[in-house]
Amino acid sequence: xxxxxxxxxxxxxxxxxxxxxxxxxxxxxxxxxxxxxxxxxxxxxxxxxxxxxxxxxxxxxxxxxxxxxxxxxxxxxxxxxxxxxxxxxxxxxxxxxxxxxxxxxxxxxxxxxxxxxxxxxxxxxxxxxxxxxxxxxxxxxxxxxxxxxxxxxxxxxxxxxxxxxxxxxxxxxxxxxxxxxxxxxxxxxxxxxxxxxxxxxxxxxxxxxxxxxxxxxxxx
Amino acid sequence: xxxxxxxxxxxxxxxxxxxxxxxxxxxxxxxxxxxxxxxxxxxxxxxxxxxxxxxxxxxxxxxxxxxxxxxxxxxxxxxxxxxxxxxxxxxxxxxxxxxxxxxxxxxxxxxxxxxxxxxxxxxxxxxxxxxxxxxxxxxxxxxxxxxxxxxxxxxxxxxxxxxxxxxxxxxxxxxxxxxxxxxxxxxxxxxxxxxxxxxxxxxxxxxxxxxxxxxxxxxxxxxxxxxxxxxxxxxxxxxxxxxxxxxxxxxxxxxxxxxxxxxxxxxxxxxxxxxxxxxxxxxxxxxxxxxxxxxxxxxxxxxxxxxxxxxxxxxxxxxxxxxxxxxxxxxxxxxxxxxxxxxxxxxxxxxxxxxxxxxxxxxxxxxxxxxxxxxxxxxxxxxxxxxxxxxxxxxxxxxxxxxxxxxxxxxxxxxxxxxxxxxxxxxxxxxxxxxxxxxxxxxxxxxxxxxxxxxxxxxxxxxxxxxxxxxxxxxxxxxxxxxxxxxxxxxxxxxxxxxxxxxxxxxxxxxxxxxxxxxxxxxxxxxxxxxxxxxxxxxxxxxxxxxxxxxxxxxxxxxxxxxxxxxxxxxxxxxxxxxxxxxxxxxxxxxxxxxxxxxxxxxxxxxxxxxxxxxxxxxxxxxxxxxxxxxxxxxxxxxxxxxxxxxxxxxxxxxxxxxxxxxxxxxxxxxxxxxxxxxxxxxxxxxxxxxxxxxxxxxxxxxxxxxxxxxxxxxxxxxxxxxxxxxxxxxxxxxxxxxxxxxxxxxxxxxxxxxxxxxxxxxxxxxxx
Numbered sequence: 001x002x003x004x005x006x007x008x009x010x011x012x013x014x015x016x017x018x019x020x021x022x023x024x025x026x027x028x029x030x031x032x033x034x035x036x037x038x039x040x041x042x043x044x045x046x047x048x049x050x051x052x053x054x055x056x057x058x059x060x061x062x063x064x065x066x067x068x069x070x071x072x073x074x075x076x077x078x079x080x081x082x083x084x085x086x087x088x089x090x091x092x093x094x095x096x097x098x099x100x101x102x103x104x105x106x107x108x109x110x111x112x113x114x115x116x117x118x119x120x121x122x123x124x125x126x127x128x129x130x131x132x133x134x135x136x137x138x139x140x141x142x143x144x145x146x147x148x149x150x151x152x153x154x155x156x157x158x159x160x161x162x163x164x165x166x167x168x169x170x171x172x173x174x175x176x177x178x179x180x181x182x183x184x185x186x187x188x189x190x191x192x193x194x195x196x197x198x199x200x201x202x203x204x205x206x207x208x209x210x211x212x213x214x215x216x217x218x219x220x
Numbered sequence: 221x222x223x224x225x226x227x228x229x230x231x232x233x234x235x236x237x238x239x240x241x242x243x244x245x246x247x248x249x250x251x252x253x254x255x256x257x258x259x260x261x262x263x264x265x266x267x268x269x270x271x272x273x274x275x276x277x278x279x280x281x282x283x284x285x286x287x288x289x290x291x292x293x294x295x296x297x298x299x300x301x302x303x304x305x306x307x308x309x310x311x312x313x314x315x316x317x318x319x320x321x322x323x324x325x326x327x328x329x330x331x332x333x334x335x336x337x338x339x340x341x342x343x344x345x346x347x348x349x350x351x352x353x354x355x356x357x358x359x360x361x362x363x364x365x366x367x368x369x370x371x372x373x374x375x376x377x378x379x380x381x382x383x384x385x386x387x388x389x390x391x392x393x394x395x396x397x398x399x400x401x402x403x404x405x406x407x408x409x410x411x412x413x414x415x416x417x418x419x420x421x422x423x424x425x426x427x428x429x430x431x432x433x434x435x436x437x438x439x440x441x442x443x444x445x446x447x448x449x450x451x452x453x454x455x456x457x458x459x460x461x462x463x464x465x466x467x468x469x470x471x472x473x474x475x476x477x478x479x480x481x482x483x484x485x486x487x488x489x490x491x492x493x494x495x496x497x498x499x500x501x502x503x504x505x506x507x508x509x510x511x512x513x514x515x516x517x518x519x520x521x522x523x524x525x526x527x528x529x530x531x532x533x534x535x536x537x538x539x540x541x542x543x544x545x546x547x548x549x550x551x552x553x554x555x556x557x558x559x560x561x562x563x564x565x566x567x568x569x570x571x572x573x574x575x576x577x578x579x580x581x582x583x584x585x586x587x588x589x590x591x592x593x594x595x596x597x598x599x600x601x602x603x604x605x606x607x608x609x610x611x612x613x614x615x616x617x618x619x620x621x622x623x624x625x626x627x628x629x630x631x632x633x634x635x636x637x638x639x640x641x642x643x644x645x646x647x648x649x650x651x652x653x654x655x656x657x658x659x660x661x662x663x664x665x666x667x668x669x670x671x672x673x674x675x676x677x678x679x680x681x682x683x684x685x686x687x688x689x690x691x692x693x694x695x696x697x698x699x700x701x702x703x704x705x706x707x708x709x710x711x712x713x714x715x716x717x718x719x720x721x722x723x724x725x726x727x728x729x730x731x732x733x734x735x736x737x738x739x740x741x742x743x744x745x746x747x748x749x750x751x752x753x754x755x756x757x758x759x760x761x762x763x764x765x766x767x768x769x770x771x772x773x774x775x776x777x778x779x780x781x782x783x784x785x786x787x788x789x790x791x792x793x794x795x796x797x798x799x800x801x802x803x804x805x806x807x808x809x810x811x812x813x814x815x816x817x818x819x820x821x822x823x824x825x826x827x828x829x830x831x832x833x834x835x836x837x838x839x840x841x842x843x844x845x846x847x848x849x850x851x852x853x854x855x856x857x858x859x860x861x862x863x864x865x866x867x868x869x870x871x872x873x874x875x876x877x878x879x880x881x882x883x884x885x886x887x888x889x890x891x892x893x894x895x896x897x898x899x900x901x902x903x904x905x906x907x908x909x910x911x912x913x914x915x916x917x918x919x920x921x922x923x924x925x926x927x928x929x930x931x932x933x934x935x936x937x938x939x940x941x942x943x944x945x946x947x948x949x950x951x952x953x954x955x956x957x958x959x960x961x962x963x964x965x966x967x968x969x970x971x972x973x974x975x976x977x978x979x980x981x982x983x984x985x986x987x988x989x
Contacts, residue, residue, distance in 0.1 A: 202716070
């Protein structure tokens, strides 16, 4: 591929760049990576992602992989999950991890916050009913502590219970004994994670220059 | 009795003072000693004088002079600190450091009036006794996460910023000195550069003193404070460099190159020395489980040794101390007892507070004492150049840094960083150390430095607080760390690492994750005792939180009063599972058995009802059995609420047992497992009295609900009585297959007898209307 791009690709990249906000170079690099992962096929499957070595030691790898195949992350009202994704969906999911630009208005910042937190929410809400129930939250904590064996499993329940209690008391306040807190809705989720500045913390640096490209050029 | 003793002693005192009455009155001399000697001398001379009585009370000040004076100073410092806080209005306008300097000035003036020479802040005392506690306190409690996130920025400010400041100020001062009209021709370039390097360093003591009071947001705090800590390496190197050059006389390019190498050696060497001592301290703390009392001592001594060892090799002692504190903290905290942790915290805070106070008082005293040489032009020029250099440096560096930062520094931030560059006692002490032979204008330097220090501490220190308010700079958020945030911080870390792996490049998160895994696998096993080495961070955080809440609960009076930290407004019963109760893993009953049970119950209940009717038809309108039932139900409800509260506390206070205990815990859980009771309860149904449940009190049923989840709730032991009823109705639910009818099952009579639910085809008449 190198720095020479054929015209149709260029046009496609431009539309993608407009949609996701990545620069053309970043898209090119990510496309290379996509091709590498999918073994030069057009679509990516779950097994392709599972082959990544470094992901093995990650306790939440299944949730991460699932997030790539979750329709809710592709567009606003998608439901369910797919078996394989194309480059556009790959890039869309990646765009959740872009850093916010420096000069943006408050509303834009808030919008970015909501989008990122929506991504996190979708990762937790596995049955797509709009709330994170106690069971789902317990599952999240158990996965996080999955490397600690039995001790982790026992404490995970306590931790998840405590966390739910906290959310309930922050979002709803005092509750009578016969009221029920169904689960964490998206609004409550926004509220409890207000302390973490998500828009600045949830990002990774995307490379602007593919160092592999230079090596290839030299070898050619 | 005591009064008599007191009078006796007083009498003896007076009696013994009489012979001493003739002795000389000067308080500073060892009158007692002289007296004795004189007496002996007299006796040797042949008993010319009468034999003096045994001196019951004698005055011997010289012996205790040094410790006495030190204690007096420390006492004075502490009393001053006490006094300032009793005048809240004053301390809200003027920062403490200013007040202390003023007190120092007064005390110095007083001493001078009396005619004695006021003590000067000796550099030895300062560097070996007064500075280490402050730095250790800062290093031990350094917020590592923010520090490492902003490390690039901090290093830029510390290294490049200080170098820029030093050369700018030194160079320009040299230029000024060369001007005609000033009598400063004797100041050569090297001296100016030395002076510049000393005065350009931001002082951690002053920064801490001022920034602690204004509660600025964490980013700015860590930037300025981190810079003040890390620029010590630069200052040390430049200082020794220029000092050596002044002795040598000539500079060459190799010397400049060596200077750079020296800088790397000094800073990295200091860090390495500190890290070694930190690891040693962590390792030692692994074995202190039987001698908890001396645990804090190890921390203090190892840290101090790190500092002194670094000073031996002219490495940066401050960086060694910071590295030592930061490295040992996570391991030591996992090993030591809670009390030791509190002890360490309080001792460090106490010592650093006293040091801090003493330093400022001595600064004031030294101002009065020190030899001064006032030169208008030099001093004013120094002041102006320092300020200008700082502002220019910050602006220039921020411009470069912002290209690499995600969270950019705004101009407000830049202003605060520039304005917060306070100078302090380190600069003073360094100049004081200069040899007057090589630096004939040392006194002038001293005067200039004191002026700059006074200016920054007084003017900048006093005005920074209103400026912060005026510019609406973000302040520190006093929120408590919530467990949700902790969970999500961990989650985010793993998520971002995973995404980086998918992207294929080894970024910041990847290396952090690798370091964490290395730490967990090898380092923690060595340095942390016992089981805690395997404890993941989330669990450690949760335990700490539970412990804090347990302590708060006890302190707040215990009982059913729950501490405010806990969400006492919501209890577990409010968190209902989304899944309907029929998914509960309760033992399955065959259909036939179910029918049988229902039949038995129905007949029993009908019989009871008939009995009731026969009793009450003529005598009472209201059914006395029903009345009695109500009372019993109210009592039971109250009991259940009490148990609820207890179980709520249990929910929070139960620290999951370490694996060693897990068999017993598992046993306890098994004992209370409703599933274990399930089968037994079924056989008991026909004989159980009816009154346990009523439609009018759904709460009691609800409570039962919550604790019979999936058999996994260990705290449902109190509710097993009610659970016995639950079994058949759950079957009912399963039969009905109404997953959305959640509120309804709650109201179902726990009795198998069909309740008012219309969908039930086995409906006869409701048991209780």
